[in-house]
Amino acid sequence: MSVTLRVPSLLRPSLEGRIEIVAEGATVGEVLRSAAAAHPGFGPAVFEASGALRRFLNLFLGDEDVRYLQGLDTPVPDGAVLVILPAAAGGAAPPDGQNGGS
Amino acid sequence: MEFPAEIRRAMVAHAAFCLPDEACGLLAADAAGRLRMAYCLSNSTPSPTAFTLDPAEHFRALRHAEAQGWYLAGVFHSHPGGPAFPSATDVAQAYEPEWLYVVVGLQAPAAPEVRAFWIRDGVVAEEAVREVAGEAAEALR
Numbered sequence: 001m002s003v004t005l006r007v008p009s010l011l012r013p014s015l016e017g018r019i020e021i022v023a024e025g026a027t028v029g030e031v032l033r034s035a036a037a038a039h040p041g042f043g044p045a046v047f048e049a050s051g052a053l054r055r056f057l058n059l060f061l062g063d064e065d066v067r068y069l070q071g072l073d074t075p076v077p078d079g080a081v082l083v084i085l086p087a088a089a090g091g092a093a094p095p096d097g098q099n100g101g102s
Numbered sequence: 103m104e105f106p107a108e109i110r111r112a113m114v115a116h117a118a119f120c121l122p123d124e125a126c127g128l129l130a131a132d133a134a135g136r137l138r139m140a141y142c143l144s145n146s147t148p149s150p151t152a153f154t155l156d157p158a159e160h161f162r163a164l165r166h167a168e169a170q171g172w173y174l175a176g177v178f179h180s181h182p183g184g185p186a187f188p189s190a191t192d193v194a195q196a197y198e199p200e201w202l203y204v205v206v207g208l209q210a211p212a213a214p215e216v217r218a219f220w221i222r223d224g225v226v227a228e229e230a231v232r233e234v235a236g237e238a239a240e241a242l243r
Binding site: 092 | 161164177179181
């Protein structure tokens with residue numbers, strides 16, 4: 001399956017500045033791993049050492065959040081568009097494990 | 103940067119509506135970089151001291167912005183009891199180097215403060231904003 005993978009600006013340096021690439025795979029995970037094989041900086045940017053997707057990234061296949069499908073095992077149809085979005089979060093509370101704050 | 107008055111009003115109104123919790127949303131700009139829309143979105147971790155933009159709403163805002171020929175240019179959130187300045191958490195979780203990070207401070211509720219920042223590699227740089235009456239600005243919820 002050939003899938004268009006669109007990435008946010010934080011991941012573009014790992015794809016030589018590109019906004020989107022075409023990658024191959026039968027599942028979301030395979031598509032990401034295929035992109036990682038072709039672009040060495042991409043894998044560490046999207047995967048934890050455990051192989052799980054980094055927590056601050058959200059993936060949408062079509063209009064669906066893949067977390068509510070089958071996660072990285074979600075099958076991808078040929079010609080699909082997979083969109084990676086950065087989580088947007090924050091707040092006045094201090095980061096985990098730290099005292100004080102703003 | 104020019105900041106359309108309607109967008110400022112939308113962010114401040116959303117911040118007031120969401121009290122006592124933090125409010126959040128996204129900003130869209132047109133191809134010329136002019137801010138055109140404040141998407142007032144849900145905080146999926148409602149709290150007076152934290153926000154997480156609802157991912158599905160984020161995705162719908164992206165779709166809407168792109169359908170207009172715009173792009174997502176930034177994120178805003180409120181500090182209900184604090185200053186309009188990024189907290190350590192905000193800085194630690196500012197992943198998009200090309201986004202403008204806007205904070206609405208409601209420390210003095212009668213005089214809300216709105217300030218904008220670039221956050222890159224943990225470094226916060228304020229962007230001077232000038233409020234203008236504008237052609238921008240609708241607010242969606």
